[in-house]
Amino acid sequence: METSKIPFLKNRSYRRFDQSATIPLEHLESMVEAARLSPSSRNVQPIKFYLSNDPLLNREIFPALAWAGYLKEWEGPAEGERPSAYIILLHDKDVSAGYSCDHGIFAQSILLRAVELGWGGCMIASIKKRELQGVLELPEELDPILVVALGKPIETVVVDNAVNGEIKYWREPDGTHHVPKRPMDELIYRNNR
Numbered sequence: 001m002e003t004s005k006i007p008f009l010k011n012r013s014y015r016r017f018d019q020s021a022t023i024p025l026e027h028l029e030s031m032v033e034a035a036r037l038s039p040s041s042r043n044v045q046p047i048k049f050y051l052s053n054d055p056l057l058n059r060e061i062f063p064a065l066a067w068a069g070y071l072k073e074w075e076g077p078a079e080g081e082r083p084s085a086y087i088i089l090l091h092d093k094d095v096s097a098g099y100s101c102d103h104g105i106f107a108q109s110i111l112l113r114a115v116e117l118g119w120g121g122c123m124i125a126s127i128k129k130r131e132l133q134g135v136l137e138l139p140e141e142l143d144p145i146l147v148v149a150l151g152k153p154i155e156t157v158v159v160d161n162a163v164n165g166e167i168k169y170w171r172e173p174d175g176t177h178h179v180p181k182r183p184m185d186e187l188i189y190r191n192n193r
Contacts, residue, residue, distance in 0.1 A: 011111050012159075012179070014120035015068055016081040017151025023053050023085040027117050028150075031087060034113035041100035047145075050088040050136055060135045061086055065147055066126035070168045083121070083149035088132070090142040103146045110148050120153035162186075 028051045035049070052058055062083075067076030077083075087110055091099045107123045114121050124147040132144045155177055162180035169179045 008112065010115045010120075011108075012120065012153075012157040013122040014151070014153035014155060014157065015122050015149075015177070016077045016153070016155040016175070017083055017120070017149075018154050019080050019082045019084055019151065021084055021152035023119060023150055025051065025053060027114075027119065028053060028085055028087060030117065031110040031113045031148075031150075034109040035106035038105050038109040040102050040105070044096045044099075045102075046092050046096035046099045047102050047106055048090040048092050048142060050090060050138075050144075051085070052088070053085040055084075057135075058083065058086060061088075061132065061147075064128040064132040064135060065124050065149070067124070068169070069126065071171065074171075081154065082151075084151040086150065087148040088136065088144055089146040089148070090138065091145045093141045093143060099145065107146055107148050114148075114150055118152075119150055121148050121150040123148055 032049045032051070035047075036045075040047075052061060062076070065076070068074055089103050089106060091103075104123075111121050111123070125145075127144060127147055129144050132147075133142075136144070138144070155175055157177045157179060160178050160180045161183045165182075167180050167182065169177060171177050
């Protein structure tokens with residue numbers, strides 16, 4: 001099988017986008033549909049989704065997010081390279097007191113569907129919750145827990161094998177983003193029985 005057609009091989013954390021490429025609302029809804037049909041712990045489904053592909057609202061959402069913790073001197077994508085859409089995962093506290101691992105499962109399903117549709121994205125958990133809640137005018141029972149930033153990627157992301165346990169991602173001067181991943185032989189535990 002041609003590897004370019006396997007969505008999980010193209011699913012990277014992209015942080016720079018062609019901001020002028022508008023993601024249609026139908027595509028965002030299709031991404032949420034992928035999340036909706038994903039497994040949910042005890043099938044409680046306590047996550048709601050806020051969609052934005054509006055440039056003015058996106059401009060208000062952006063400051064509530066922190067980007068690329070290992071790149072200390074980088075404040076996030078510049079104007080023109082920012083996401084053109086967001087899907088914000090909200091914990092509905094009226095449905096359940098907790099959400100287990102659902103947000104991660106749902107966000108991964110969103111990103112895999114995004115890749116299928118020709119987009120890319122990044123999960124962002126470092127958010128200013130109260131600021132975001134105010135921007136979105138959310139009721140108290142809806143708590144923002146994760147943001148999926150989406151757009152047309154304009155950066156090259158390279159996966160490298162981690163050496164000596166060094167897993168911090170980094171950038172070349174030309175902007176190529178390197179992501180060290182632990183090799184398979186370090187991940188699979190083999191009991192010699």
